[in-house]
Amino acid sequence: MSTKKKIFIFFFVFTLISFGLFSSANVHAGGELGKLANGEGKWGKFWKPIEMYRWWDPEHYFEADNEVEGTFSDTDCITCHKLTTPGIVIAWKESKHSGALVTCDKCHGNDHQKLFMPTPDTCGTKGCHAKQVKQFKSEKDSGKPAHARAFHPDVVEAGWQISKPQPEVAGCAQCHSIENKCDACHFRHTFKASEARRPETCGYCHNGPDHRDIECYESSAHGVITKIDGDNWDWDKTLKAGNYRSPTCAYCHMYNGTHNAVKNTVYAHMGVEEKDRGAEEYAGKRKAWVNICNDCHSSRFAAAYLRGADETVKVSHAKVREAKAVVEDLHKDGFLEAMPKDLAPFLDAGHKWNLGGRMYNITEIERIWFDMLVYQGTTIFKSAFHMSADMQTYVAAFQQDESLLKIKSEASKLRRIKALEEKAGINHVPYDFWKKGEYTDSLLVIDSPEKTESDHPKGEHPKKESD
Ligand code: HEC
Ligand code: HEC
Ligand code: HEC
Ligand code: HEC
Ligand code: HEC
Ligand code: HEC
Ligand code: HEC
Incomplete structure (x- = not known):
């Protein structure tokens, strides 16, 4: 840039900024916190969103706040x-x-004091990307989970996460903001389809113990080929048969570029719920999958592989059920290390027992069962359906074996201790630390042991609000 041009821009910017700085400062309609003063949803009165919610859910929280004034x-x-x-x-x-x-x-708008952040509706206006927006929104009809319902139903309405300190669970809102804006797979401000097509993009969210999609994919033959051959690929080509040698996440889940990523999947709470995908009722969806595989495999090969995956998932659920019975019996007999009444009550469930519904503020044996179902179980499902051999067997199935053994050993110990205590006439009162502590005290709870969700109307203050 020439020096003359630089000087011009400097003065142009200087004039505009000073114009902004010397005019009245921007004040939020709702006081200093503005729209962040309250959360949304049925727990709205009880929690405060962190500042980043302005960008993760712009429709509800974004407010312009900067010194620059003017319409440009x-x-x-x-x-x-x-x-x-x-x-x-x-x-x-x-x-x-x-x-x-x-x-x-x-x-973003022209008036700098009224800037906005675009939502899917913004992208769909004036006929720009109406087709993609419509397909994206149609995910809502396919059950859940789905990108189009990731934020409001699954994060904002989830009492178990609202009761945690919000900075701890900031990640939920970040990944789940995919409902609220189109830059999740099309990173701003290039918004390239070639970036959205790459598996790494999906893996930005589809990773970790509860959804090991990218890890499974990368260790499958499909993932390996994409890695060793992908540098030679022209990622500007659309996701169509013949354009790619190996399938990527989007090739399989957004076949022919559809923006409804859940059309063919069978909803099963990420695999937590046992669903027999090979059953007659899902024959249409299975056929659609085999048709996709058929771009590169014989349909016989593909159908056989998927039937095998169905069976793998069934075995994992048998283990989970066996372990569940052991934990349920302990609860029934009152032998858990701390019973629900001895723990801090939950915001949404009070002292109701909720095996598998929580991974915190519970006892170890319940947590082991949670891991078995939600981390190991979902990994078995994901690895089987993503053709990752080691992940399904050594990493997850054999880990589930270990969890089952731990649960049995722990149950055995608890029962034997209880028997000894009874014999010795000891009436053990659970330690206070189950209910109290620096972190435990920071959970949003309701104080009356009997209270549950239904008799705790919006507006009443749980313990934390008065802090
Ligand atoms: C096609 C739509 C589109 C265009 C054009 C666009 N943006 Fe954005 N911009 C977005 C989206 C989407 C976001 C993310 C919104 C969110 O996170 O809520 C964003 C966010 C931002 C942010 C805030 C987030 C951050 O990373 O700081 C700034 C600043 C911004 N844009 C500036 C610009 C500027 C300057 C231009 C022009 C050079 C521009 N944008 C053009 C869509 C657009
Ligand atoms: C005189 C310089 C100037 C002009 C002209 C200008 N901006 Fe900005 N803009 C800024 C500054 C300074 C910020 C604050 C940046 C920061 O926080 O670092 C900003 C912030 C933004 C943000 C981010 C808002 C946020 O809170 O994340 C967006 C979006 C944006 N501008 C869009 C625009 C658009 C659209 C136009 C044209 C209509 C425009 N700007 C014109 C200087 C300018
Ligand atoms: C910004 C984060 C993010 C990115 C990027 C992302 N997803 Fe998702 N995805 C999610 C979330 C969050 C959910 C769960 C939605 C819910 O809570 O209902 C989800 C759900 C899904 C589901 C439905 C799961 C089911 O059980 O039916 C599929 C399929 C899926 N994503 C595929 C993809 C593919 C393919 C890509 C890449 C092209 C991708 N996602 C990119 C966050 C993301
Ligand atoms: C889960 C990831 C994901 C999300 C979320 C997503 N896209 Fe896409 N998008 C893709 C992929 C992958 C392609 C490439 C499709 C193909 O090859 O046919 C694409 C392609 C497109 C294209 C075609 C671009 C071109 O250059 O051909 C448009 C337009 C588009 N998306 C708009 C949107 C809009 C609008 C939204 C928000 C409603 C959105 N996308 C959300 C993954 C996503
Ligand atoms: C070869 C095709 C293929 C590829 C590649 C692939 N998937 Fe899948 N994926 C499947 C099949 C088949 C299922 C099981 C769907 C069913 O029947 O419900 C599945 C299941 C899922 C689910 C759970 C959906 C549900 O039913 O609960 C998610 C989420 C998911 N895949 C994401 C991804 C991501 C992210 C990638 C890339 C890292 C990826 N997939 C790569 C075929 C594929
Ligand atoms: C790394 C990104 C990421 C983070 C962090 C994250 N999620 Fe998710 N979440 C996902 C993806 C991806 C799925 C879809 C997985 C699938 O279907 O297999 C999902 C699925 C879900 C589901 C759907 C369950 C169902 O079966 O209907 C809920 C609810 C959920 N997440 C809530 C949360 C909450 C609450 C948090 C924070 C404690 C959180 N998520 C953190 C990415 C994330
Ligand atoms: C775009 C092409 C393509 C699509 C679509 C595709 N695959 Fe593959 N797949 C390949 C290639 C290439 C290999 C590597 C073959 C080898 O191992 O030599 C492979 C390998 C595999 C393997 C491991 C090889 C083996 O013999 O054990 C399995 C299993 C598999 N695919 C199943 C599927 C299933 C099931 C689907 C559909 C859900 C599918 N693939 C979709 C291209 C594809």
């Missing part, structure tokens, strides 16, 4: 932002949007 043209935005946020302007220039005159203001 498309070129003004770019000239000034070249200096304030150069990375964004560079990315935007690389995007198809820059060629199509979709400038900053089209997605």
Whole structure:
């Protein structure tokens, strides 16, 4: 850039910023916290969203707040932002949007005091991406989980996470914000389809102990081929038969580019619930899967593989049921290390026992069962259906064996201790630490042991609000 041009931009920006700085400061409608003063949903009165909710759920929380005042043209935005946020302007220039005159203001507005963050509806307006937005929203009809319902039903309404300190569970909102904006797979501001097609993009969220999709995929033949051969691929090609040698996440789940990623999946709480995908009722969905595999395999090979995966999942659920019976008997006999009444009550369930519904504020044997179901069990499902041999057998199935043994050993110890105590006339009162402690005290709970969700109407203050 020439020195003359630089000086011009400096003065242009200086004038605009000073204009903003010397005018009245922006004040939120709802006081200092503005829209962040209360959460949404049925627990809304009880929790406060962290600041990042402004961008993760812009429709409900975003409020412009900066010193720059004025209504600007498309070129003004770019000239000034070249200096304030150069990375964004560079990315935007690389995007198809820059060629199509979709400038900053089209997605954020012209009035700098009334800027907004775009939602899927913004992307669908003026016929721009109406097709993708419609398909994306149609996920809501396919049951859950689904991208289009990831945030409101599954995070905001989940009492078990609302009762945790919000900074601890910030990750929930970050991954689940996929419901609220289209930049989850099309990273801003390039919004490239070629980036969205890559498995690493899905893996940004589909990873970790409860959804090991990327780990399973990467250790499968499909993932390995994508890795060793993918550098030679033209990722600008659409996801169609013949365009790719090995399938990626989007190839299989967004076949032919559909933005409804759940059309063919069988809803099973991530695999926590036992579903026989090979059953007659799902024959149509299974056929659709085999048709996809058929791009590169014989349909006989594919159907046989998927039938094998169905059986693998069934065995894992047999183990889970066996372990469950052991824990349930302990609860029935009152032999858990601490019974639900001895624990801090839950915001949404009070002292009701909820095996598998919680991974915190419970006893060890209940937690082992949770891991067995929600971490190991879902990994077996995901690895079987993603063709990852070691993951399903050594990593998850044999770990489930270990959990089953631990549960039996622990149950045996608890029963023997109880018998000894009875014989010795000891009446053990559970230790206070089950109910109290620096972290435990920070959980949002309801204080009356008898109270449950239904008799705790919105507006009453749980313990934490008065802090
Ligand atoms: C005079 C310079 C200037 C102009 C012109 C300008 N902006 Fe900004 N903009 C800023 C500054 C400064 C910030 C605050 C940046 C920061 O927080 O680091 C900002 C912030 C933003 C943000 C972020 C809001 C947030 O809270 O995350 C967006 C979006 C934005 N501008 C869009 C635009 C658009 C669209 C235009 C044109 C209509 C525009 N800007 C014109 C200087 C400018
Ligand atoms: C096609 C739509 C689109 C265009 C064009 C666009 N943006 Fe954005 N922008 C987005 C989306 C989507 C987000 C993310 C919103 C969120 O996180 O809630 C975003 C977020 C932002 C943010 C806040 C987040 C951050 O990383 O700081 C700034 C600042 C911003 N854009 C500036 C710009 C500027 C400057 C331009 C023009 C060079 C521009 N945008 C053009 C869609 C767009
Ligand atoms: C920004 C995070 C994020 C990205 C990126 C992402 N997902 Fe998801 N995905 C989620 C969340 C969160 C859910 C669960 C939604 C819910 O809670 O109902 C989900 C659910 C799904 C489901 C439905 C699961 C079911 O049980 O039926 C499929 C299939 C899926 N994603 C595939 C993909 C594919 C393929 C990609 C990449 C092209 C991808 N996702 C990218 C976050 C993401
Ligand atoms: C789960 C990941 C994911 C999400 C979320 C997502 N997309 Fe896509 N998008 C993709 C993939 C993958 C492709 C490539 C499809 C193909 O190859 O046919 C794509 C392609 C597109 C294209 C075609 C672009 C081109 O250059 O051909 C548009 C337009 C688009 N998406 C818009 C959207 C809009 C609007 C939203 C928000 C409602 C959205 N996408 C959300 C993954 C996603
Ligand atoms: C070869 C095709 C294929 C590829 C590649 C693939 N998947 Fe899958 N995926 C499946 C099948 C088949 C199922 C089981 C679906 C069913 O019948 O419910 C599944 C299940 C899932 C589920 C759970 C859906 C449910 O039913 O609960 C998610 C989430 C998911 N895959 C995400 C991904 C992600 C993320 C990637 C890439 C890292 C990926 N998949 C790669 C075929 C594939
Ligand atoms: C790394 C990203 C990520 C984080 C962090 C995350 N999730 Fe998810 N979540 C996902 C994905 C991906 C799925 C879909 C998995 C599948 O279907 O197999 C999902 C599924 C779910 C489901 C759907 C369960 C069902 O069966 O209907 C719920 C509820 C959920 N998450 C809540 C939460 C909560 C609450 C938190 C925080 C404590 C959280 N998630 C943290 C990515 C994430
Ligand atoms: C775009 C092409 C493509 C699609 C679609 C595809 N695969 Fe594959 N698959 C391959 C390639 C290539 C290999 C590597 C073959 C080898 O091992 O030599 C492979 C390997 C496999 C393997 C491991 C090889 C073996 O013999 O054990 C299994 C199992 C498998 N695929 C199952 C499936 C299933 C089930 C589907 C559908 C849900 C599917 N594939 C979809 C291309 C594809």
